[in-house]
Amino acid sequence: MTGGRDLRDLFSTNDRSVTAQEAFTNRQAQWDLVADALTEHLRRVTSPGFDVEDLEASRNNVIVLHGVGGIGKTTLSRKLEAALADAGQRPSQWGEPSWPDGRILPVRIDLARSAGTDFEHLVLMVRLALAAHVGRPLPAFDLALRRYWEANHPGEPIEEYLRRGGLTSRFGQVLPEQMQSVLEEVASILALPGVVGSVVGQVTGALVGALRERRQTVRALAGCARLADLLVAEPDLDALSYYPHLLAWEIARLPERKRVTPVVLLDTFEDVGDRTRRDLERLIQRVVWLMPNVLWVITGRGRLQWADEGLQGQLDFTGPEAWPGLAAADTPYTRTPLPTSSGGRQVLVGDFAPEDCDDYLARRLSRDGQPLITGDLRMVITGRSHGLPLYLDLSVMRFLEIRRTGRTPTVGDFDHDFPALISRTLADLTPDERHVLRSVSLLDAFDVSLATQAAGLPHEAPAMRLIERPFVRENPFGLWPYHLHGLICSTIRDADDHTDDRWSRADWQRAAARAFTALGRQWRAGSDRDRLLLTGCLRQGLRLAGDHRLELGWLTDAAWAYISDSVWEPIAPPGTSDRLDTAADALVELLSTLARRQHEHRTRTVDRLTTILDSRLLPVGLEEIALYYRAKAYRDTGHGEAARRGYQQVADNNGRLAAAARRGLAHAARLTGDFPTAHAAAQTLGWEGRHRRVLGDLWWLQGEPERAAAAYLVGRTEAEQHAKAGEAAHNQALRALAVAFYDPRQAADEIDLAHQLLVSLDLRATMINAAIAALLRDAGDPALADRLPALRTEIDASGLTSITPTLELAAAFDQAVRDDQEALAATVTRLREQTRNGDYAYYIDIAAFMAGLPLPAGHTGPQWLDGEQATRARWRGLVTARQYRLRNHQQQ
Structure with missing residues (x-):
C-alpha cells in the first residue's frame, strides 16, 4: 500500500517528474495479531462477568510490538491507527475486521522525547479523544481532572494549555466546555449557590459529603466506589495516575448508542525511561492496569518487563500472574496469524522479506508509473539491508544524493554502510552496553559469559541487559544462543563511527584479542569430545586471528584436535578469501582443504596443500599436517613413490603424526606386495598407528577375511574407547568388506552398522568401501x-x-x-x-x-x-x- 508524498524525497530533487511516496509494506502478521487481540478484548469486556472496577484480576489488555531501531514500528503504529479509525485506510490484504464500524476509537500517542509528551499530556490525549468521539461529559473523571488542574496550573485555563500544546487543532475546545458543564451540573444537583458552584473545591467537597451520605441526588456517581476517595486525595501527579480508573468506569457506563472501545497506541516506548529510572513507566503502567476496558498497543525497541517478578517494588503490578500475555516468550518471526488467547502478546517485529524490500524500493521513487530504482540496484540494496527498513530508506536518500551530482547511481554505489544506523542502535544504550555491543560485533555468536570476557568487563550485567535488546537475536538450540542482527553487526564492525565514544583501531585490536582469548578459554574448559564446541571455537577464532593478524595461540592445539577424529566438518568462516597473508589464513585453507577433499578430486587436494606448504606461513608443528595429508592424497591418486617420500619425511620428523606416517609406510609396503615388511611394521605401530586396521588390511589379502574381520572389530572397539568416530567408521566399513567375502547374511548387518556410523560423518572413501562391501555381499x-x-x-x-x-x-x-x-x-x-x-x-x-x-x-x-x-x-x-x-x- 502507498501513502502520501514523502516530503524528504520531494525536497531532495528538482526533477518534478519523480514521484516520491511513503511506501508502506504489508505487515499482515502484526495486523492479524492486533485484530485477533481486539476481537478477544471486545468479547471479554462485553461478557457479563467483566467488572471494570476489579483491581485484582490479571490483565490481558496489552500488545507489545518491539524491534530494532529502523524496523518500521512507528510506520506500523500509524498504519494501525489509520486502519482502526477508517476502513478505507486499511490495506485490502489485511481483510475485514469482525467488529462493527464506529465502535473502535484509536488514540495514538508518541512518547518520543522529541514529541515532548509528558504524563499529563498522555492522560489528556485519551480524555480529549473521548470528548471528541463520545460528545458528552464524563463527570467522575472531569471533576477530578478539574480539581487537579486548578491545583497544579493556577491561573492557566486548560483551553490555553491545549492551544499551546497543539491539541486544540486536533480535538477542538470540547473538553473545557464539557468540564465546565459537569461543574455546573453537579453544583445544581447539590443545590449550591451560584458563586460557590463555580469553585471546584467547594463543589467536590460537597459532592464527597453527598456520596458518603449516600444521598439520592448523586446516585448516578455513587456507583463509582472509589470516586470519593480520589476527590479528597492530594491532587498531585500521583493522584492523576489513578484518575484513569474513573475514566474507565465512565466508559463502561456509556449508553449503548455511545458505546466505544478505545485502542491506545503508545509509540516509541523506549523513551519513557531506562531500566533504572522507571518513574514515568510506573505511572503509565498504573493507567494501563486501571483501564482494563482499553486495549493498549505498545511499540518500542525492547520487551516490556512487567511480567518479571524481579521488578516488584519498582512497578505496582508485576509478575506472570498479573500479565500472563507478557510472560510468554516472543512469538517467532512469522507471516502467519499469531496466537493471542493465552500468551504471545510480546511480538518481535521482524525484518522485511526480500520480496517486501523490493516492493518497497520499487514504489518509493517512480517516474511515469515505473520504478526509478532499477532492478539490479534493488537486488543489491535488498541483499545488504538484511530486511531492515531503515537501511532501505537511507539507500533511497543515497540514490537521490548521487543523482543530484548528475551521475546515474550504479551497483557499486550501494556497497555502503550508513553510520546513521550506528547512532540509531546506540541511542538508548548505557556506556557499558555500547562497549559490549561493539565487542560482540566481532563474534558470529555469543553467550553472556563470552560477551563479558570479550568486552573485558568485571561483571555480566551489561551483557545481560544487551541480550534483551531487539537487535540481539536468539537461537536457543545454538552453541552460543545469541547473535546480532546481520546488518547491525556488519555496520558496527565496518562503518566509520562518528559517535562520541567511538573506538580507535587499537580499541578494536584489543577487543579482538580479548574475544580470541575468551574463545580459547571456552574451548579448553569444554569436554575433549565436544566436536560442536571445537568447530564453533575454530570458526570464530580463525576469523578473528585472520582479520586482526593475531598469533595462532590455542588454534594450534584446536587444529590438532580437529584432525584427530577424521570427521571433517566444514570449518572455513563465512566470507573467507583464498588469499594467504597470515598464518591464520594458511590454517583456514589447510583445514578447509582437508574437509573439501571429501567432495573434490584428490589432485586438487595435492595442489592446495602444495600451495600452503610453499607459502611458508604455517609454523613447523602445523606444516606436518599438510605434509602428511598430501602424502595420503598422493597415495589416493596412485602416486606411490611421492606418497612414500612424504610419509618418510613426516616419520623422520618424529612429530605428532609420526605414528600415522609409519602406518602410511606400512601401507606403502603392502601396496607393493611386501607383506612381511608391512606385517613387521604393524607390530610396532600401537593404537596411535592404528595397528589393528593395518593387520586387517593384511589378513584379508592373504585370503583370511575372518581373521581380518576380527582385527577390524578390535580396531573399531579401540576407536570407540578413544571417542574417535571417524576411525570407528573406517574399521566398521572394512569389517563389512571382509565379512562380505564369507558370510553375506552377517555382512548385511555389518553394512547397516557402517552406514549408521557414517550418518554424521563426511568420509567419502569409507562410504565407497561400504558400497564395495555391498557388492561382495551380493x-x-x-x-x-x-x-x-x-x-x-x-x-x-x-x-x-x-x-x-x-x-x-x-x-x-x-x-x-x-x-x-x-x-x-x-x-x-x-x-x-x-x-x-x-x-x-x-x-x-x-x-x-x-x-x-x-x-x-x-x-x-x-x-x-x-x-x-x-x-x-x-x-x-x-x-x-x-x-x-x-x-x-x-x-x-
Whole structure:
C-alpha cells in the first residue's frame, strides 16, 4: 500500500517528474495479531462477568510490538491507527475486521522525547479523544481532572494549555466546555449557590459529603466506589495516575448508542525511561492496569518487563500472574496469524522479506508509473539491508544524493554502510552496553559469559541487559544462543563511527584479542569430545586471528584436535578469501582443504596443500599436517613413490603424526606386495598407528577375511574407547568388506552398522568401501554388473584412484562365483592397466586364485605371508563356499 508524498524525497530533487511516496509494506502478521487481540478484548469486556472496577484480576489488555531501531514500528503504529479509525485506510490484504464500524476509537500517542509528551499530556490525549468521539461529559473523571488542574496550573485555563500544546487543532475546545458543564451540573444537583458552584473545591467537597451520605441526588456517581476517595486525595501527579480508573468506569457506563472501545497506541516506548529510572513507566503502567476496558498497543525497541517478578517494588503490578500475555516468550518471526488467547502478546517485529524490500524500493521513487530504482540496484540494496527498513530508506536518500551530482547511481554505489544506523542502535544504550555491543560485533555468536570476557568487563550485567535488546537475536538450540542482527553487526564492525565514544583501531585490536582469548578459554574448559564446541571455537577464532593478524595461540592445539577424529566438518568462516597473508589464513585453507577433499578430486587436494606448504606461513608443528595429508592424497591418486617420500619425511620428523606416517609406510609396503615388511611394521605401530586396521588390511589379502574381520572389530572397539568416530567408521566399513567375502547374511548387518556410523560423518572413501562391501555381499547375482559403472564414476570423480583396483577385485570375485570367464578376463585386463606402477599388482594374483586359473607366464608375485599355494587355496575356497551357498539357496 502507498501513502502520501514523502516530503524528504520531494525536497531532495528538482526533477518534478519523480514521484516520491511513503511506501508502506504489508505487515499482515502484526495486523492479524492486533485484530485477533481486539476481537478477544471486545468479547471479554462485553461478557457479563467483566467488572471494570476489579483491581485484582490479571490483565490481558496489552500488545507489545518491539524491534530494532529502523524496523518500521512507528510506520506500523500509524498504519494501525489509520486502519482502526477508517476502513478505507486499511490495506485490502489485511481483510475485514469482525467488529462493527464506529465502535473502535484509536488514540495514538508518541512518547518520543522529541514529541515532548509528558504524563499529563498522555492522560489528556485519551480524555480529549473521548470528548471528541463520545460528545458528552464524563463527570467522575472531569471533576477530578478539574480539581487537579486548578491545583497544579493556577491561573492557566486548560483551553490555553491545549492551544499551546497543539491539541486544540486536533480535538477542538470540547473538553473545557464539557468540564465546565459537569461543574455546573453537579453544583445544581447539590443545590449550591451560584458563586460557590463555580469553585471546584467547594463543589467536590460537597459532592464527597453527598456520596458518603449516600444521598439520592448523586446516585448516578455513587456507583463509582472509589470516586470519593480520589476527590479528597492530594491532587498531585500521583493522584492523576489513578484518575484513569474513573475514566474507565465512565466508559463502561456509556449508553449503548455511545458505546466505544478505545485502542491506545503508545509509540516509541523506549523513551519513557531506562531500566533504572522507571518513574514515568510506573505511572503509565498504573493507567494501563486501571483501564482494563482499553486495549493498549505498545511499540518500542525492547520487551516490556512487567511480567518479571524481579521488578516488584519498582512497578505496582508485576509478575506472570498479573500479565500472563507478557510472560510468554516472543512469538517467532512469522507471516502467519499469531496466537493471542493465552500468551504471545510480546511480538518481535521482524525484518522485511526480500520480496517486501523490493516492493518497497520499487514504489518509493517512480517516474511515469515505473520504478526509478532499477532492478539490479534493488537486488543489491535488498541483499545488504538484511530486511531492515531503515537501511532501505537511507539507500533511497543515497540514490537521490548521487543523482543530484548528475551521475546515474550504479551497483557499486550501494556497497555502503550508513553510520546513521550506528547512532540509531546506540541511542538508548548505557556506556557499558555500547562497549559490549561493539565487542560482540566481532563474534558470529555469543553467550553472556563470552560477551563479558570479550568486552573485558568485571561483571555480566551489561551483557545481560544487551541480550534483551531487539537487535540481539536468539537461537536457543545454538552453541552460543545469541547473535546480532546481520546488518547491525556488519555496520558496527565496518562503518566509520562518528559517535562520541567511538573506538580507535587499537580499541578494536584489543577487543579482538580479548574475544580470541575468551574463545580459547571456552574451548579448553569444554569436554575433549565436544566436536560442536571445537568447530564453533575454530570458526570464530580463525576469523578473528585472520582479520586482526593475531598469533595462532590455542588454534594450534584446536587444529590438532580437529584432525584427530577424521570427521571433517566444514570449518572455513563465512566470507573467507583464498588469499594467504597470515598464518591464520594458511590454517583456514589447510583445514578447509582437508574437509573439501571429501567432495573434490584428490589432485586438487595435492595442489592446495602444495600451495600452503610453499607459502611458508604455517609454523613447523602445523606444516606436518599438510605434509602428511598430501602424502595420503598422493597415495589416493596412485602416486606411490611421492606418497612414500612424504610419509618418510613426516616419520623422520618424529612429530605428532609420526605414528600415522609409519602406518602410511606400512601401507606403502603392502601396496607393493611386501607383506612381511608391512606385517613387521604393524607390530610396532600401537593404537596411535592404528595397528589393528593395518593387520586387517593384511589378513584379508592373504585370503583370511575372518581373521581380518576380527582385527577390524578390535580396531573399531579401540576407536570407540578413544571417542574417535571417524576411525570407528573406517574399521566398521572394512569389517563389512571382509565379512562380505564369507558370510553375506552377517555382512548385511555389518553394512547397516557402517552406514549408521557414517550418518554424521563426511568420509567419502569409507562410504565407497561400504558400497564395495555391498557388492561382495551380493556376489553371484547377475544384476550386480549393472551397479559397477555408477561406483566407478564416483571413484573417478573423487580422484580416489587407489580404491579402483579393490572395486575391480570385487567384480572379479562375483565373476569367479558365476564362472564368467569372459568377464573375468576383461577385469584382469583392467587390473593390469591400473596396477602398471606396481601398486596392487597382487590383485591379478588374487583374481587368478579365485577363479582357479594359472598365473600369467613370467608374472612375479608378491611376498605372501605363508606362501602362494596356501593363499591360493584360501581364495579359491571362498569362491567355492559362495557357489555352494547359492546352490543351496536356489534348491530351497
